[in-house]
Amino acid sequence: MKNISSGMDRICGEGAFEYLAKAQAVEREGGKVLHFEIGQPDFPTPSHIKEAAFRAINENYTGYVAAGGIPDLKAAIQEEIKQTRGFKPGADQILILPGAKPGIFFTMLALVEAGDEVLYPDPAFPTYGSLVKYLKAVDGAIPVREENEFRLDPADIKKRITAHTKLIILNSPQNPTGSVMTRDELMETAELAQKHGVYILSDEIYSKMLYDASFYSPAALDGARERVIILDGFSKSYSMTGWRLGYLVGPAALIKKMEILMINALSCTASFVQKAGIAALEGSQEDLHKMMASFRSRRDAVVKGLNEIPGFSCLAPKGAFYAFPNIKKTGKTSREMADYLLYKAGVCCLPGSAFGPSGEGYLRFSYATSVETIAAAMGRIKESLAEKFSHS
Numbered sequence: 001m002k003n004i005s006s007g008m009d010r011i012c013g014e015g016a017f018e019y020l021a022k023a024q025a026v027e028r029e030g031g032k033v034l035h036f037e038i039g040q041p042d043f044p045t046p047s048h049i050k051e052a053a054f055r056a057i058n059e060n061y062t063g064y065v066a067a068g069g070i071p072d073l074k075a076a077i078q079e080e081i082k083q084t085r086g087f088k089p090g091a092d093q094i095l096i097l098p099g100a101k102p103g104i105f106f107t108m109l110a111l112v113e114a115g116d117e118v119l120y121p122d123p124a125f126p127t128y129g130s131l132v133k134y135l136k137a138v139d140g141a142i143p144v145r146e147e148n149e150f151r152l153d154p155a156d157i158k159k160r161i162t163a164h165t166k167l168i169i170l171n172s173p174q175n176p177t178g179s180v181m182t183r184d185e186l187m188e189t190a191e192l193a194q195k196h197g198v199y200i201l202s203d204e205i206y207s208k209m210l211y212d213a214s215f216y217s218p219a220a221l222d223g224a225r226e227r228v229i230i231l232d233g234f235s236k237s238y239s240m241t242g243w244r245l246g247y248l249v250g251p252a253a254l255i256k257k258m259e260i261l262m263i264n265a266l267s268c269t270a271s272f273v274q275k276a277g278i279a280a281l282e283g284s285q286e287d288l289h290k291m292m293a294s295f296r297s298r299r300d301a302v303v304k305g306l307n308e309i310p311g312f313s314c315l316a317p318k319g320a321f322y323a324f325p326n327i328k329k330t331g332k333t334s335r336e337m338a339d340y341l342l343y344k345a346g347v348c349c350l351p352g353s354a355f356g357p358s359g360e361g362y363l364r365f366s367y368a369t370s371v372e373t374i375a376a377a378m379g380r381i382k383e384s385l386a387e388k389f390s391h392s
């Protein structure tokens with residue numbers, strides 16, 4: 001038998017799915033687990049969005065549609081970008097996708113060749129690093145430091161940027177740290193990219209999920225016409241993770257190429273799901289506001305709870321729905337601690353190291369769960385660690 005392609009050894013999975021499987025194994029054995037591993041809101045998709053999909057299906061809007069996306073969803077996205085980023089892109093600058101993730105894949109396939117350097121934050125969403133390795137690009141992971149509230153520092157980008165740098169990946173608000181870059185930091189990065197002729201992929205999937213910060217996109221610099229590519233989607237803000245709907249806004253020539261990737265890989269994004277997307281953008285935003293109010297109380301509860309655990313300390317995240325406590329004082333590695341908490345306390349969170357080497361010494365808690373579950377988890381963690389330390 002011939003070998004599986006060597007690229008398959010360079011691409012990697014995601015810690016969230018690994019720990020979910022471990023937690024489910026514990027549950028199959030009768031254990032009770034409180035879940036903090038998966039990054040998905042625990043709210044149902046708002047009813048008016050579901051209704052729009054039902055309507056489209058009942059009207060038999062179920063066939064193939066344009067590979068790049070249906071015109072009325074593109075129009076809704078043009079308006080959305082105008083409202084939220086301050087410029088109106090052309091319809092030819094938009095590519096609609098089944099989820100945000102293919103936007104990372106396609107952008108990197110379309111731009112990055114072996115030997116090109118890709119700069120991205122460490123820790124970060126694992127797909128970035130996985131694709132860097134898959135494409136045999138030069139890994140330009142840049143540590144984000146707790147002292148800088150986990151924000152990517154443009155001074156570090158400036159130091160790292162070379163003639164080989166092709167792409168900078170930004171993600172603000174950020175997974176896994178919840179950090180939000182400032183307007184100045186984003187503008188400085190966009191200007192650096194301009195000066196060096198580098199592209200920026202700005203992963204803005206958490207753009208509507210902010211607490212004590214304002215959202216800003218580096219695409220404001222060039223209207224996503226030249227070098228900045230916006231990635232956004234519906235999974236998080238509208239509780240639509242399973243629907244698979246996202247989009248890219250970028251330079252028209254690049255979008256055109258990526259549409260060919262769409263044709264080869266997926267043909268198009270599900271027709272009736274796109275209709276639901278229009279309802280999400282144009283309909284009431286009340287559910288989003290309610291969800292964010294709820295996330296704010298949960299954030300406060302989880303940060304307070306984590307800071308009360310001996311050996312843990314946690315900054316208050318400014319966006320998304322992740323807390324990233326420092327556990328270095330416990331003397332345990334992230335993985336040892338995540339496993340200990342799962343098997344001894346029945347609390348499933350993720351090791352920070354699952355997001356890159358600089359995530360070592362941290363855990364990620366996705367607080368997409370009730371305040372009661374958060375309180376119960378904090379109690380269990382405290383108890384199990386007290387037991388551990390009193391015996392060792």
Ligand SMILES: Cc1ncc(COP(=O)(O)O)c(C=O)c1O
Pocket residue numbers: 039098099100101102125171174175203205233234235236241245246
């Ligand atoms: C930073 C970031 N980008 C992209 C995605 C993928 O989103 P989607 O489920 O829409 O593909 C996620 C999901 O967790 C994420 O955290």
